[in-house]
Amino acid sequence: MMGRHRHRYRHNSRLIARHPRVSKTLTRTKLVRDCAGGSIVEFTLVFPIFILVALGTVDVGLMLSEWAQANTATYVGAHRAIVSDPVAPNLNAFFNNTIVGGMGLPCADPVTGDATGNCPTFAPIVCTSTACTPNTYGDLNLNNFDDIYKPMRQVFGCSQVPTEACRLERANVTITYQREANLNNLGFNEANGFPMTVTVSITGLTHQFYFLDGLVRFFWRRY
Numbered sequence: 001m002m003g004r005h006r007h008r009y010r011h012n013s014r015l016i017a018r019h020p021r022v023s024k025t026l027t028r029t030k031l032v033r034d035c036a037g038g039s040i041v042e043f044t045l046v047f048p049i050f051i052l053v054a055l056g057t058v059d060v061g062l063m064l065s066e067w068a069q070a071n072t073a074t075y076v077g078a079h080r081a082i083v084s085d086p087v088a089p090n091l092n093a094f095f096n097n098t099i100v101g102g103m104g105l106p107c108a109d110p111v112t113g114d115a116t117g118n119c120p121t122f123a124p125i126v127c128t129s130t131a132c133t134p135n136t137y138g139d140l141n142l143n144n145f146d147d148i149y150k151p152m153r154q155v156f157g158c159s160q161v162p163t164e165a166c167r168l169e170r171a172n173v174t175i176t177y178q179r180e181a182n183l184n185n186l187g188f189n190e191a192n193g194f195p196m197t198v199t200v201s202i203t204g205l206t207h208q209f210y211f212l213d214g215l216v217r218f219f220w221r222r223y
Helices: 004-035 038-083 089-099 142-155 208-223
Strands: 123-128 171-180 198-201
Touching: 038 123, 038 142, 038 208, 142 171, 171 208
Parallel strands: none
Antiparallel strands: 123 171, 171 198
């Protein structure tokens, strides 16, 4: 009886010793195949990307809208600059004395082909809200500059008072005048108008990313 009891005890002890290994194997397999909580993991991974794309799309749309505003403002400014007095005031005298006074005169001698001086040119005159460079045709006339700047402000929803705060500031506007040789390609001086190229440009106008900037700052400080 004692021998049998020991034999059964040893047999049972072997079964008990093997049971934990079987239990660990079953637990690992169950964890691998268990899908509970998978949706939460997927949501945690996808949601930040979705928010980034959605808010980024809004920010890009606002940026493109502001770019369109700036493009419209330059068109309005160029139209006003053509029909307004030049920001460099002495350009009026140049056109009255040289262009209008020499109307229809040949630009070159028909025999020798040498320039006659009837079709003068000048390098680009770049005028900002502070000065015209070079100042060959006079220093900046701020009143003439504001006549061009005021309607550009209205495109951004601002008043026509140049000193009031606006998204578009005076410092962002540049007006360039250039007289090129033989603009009509006919070999004689222009017969009418102000034969020159007038360019109005906007520089230094930055865009504030409302959502992306906040997200970048949040994660930058966090990590």
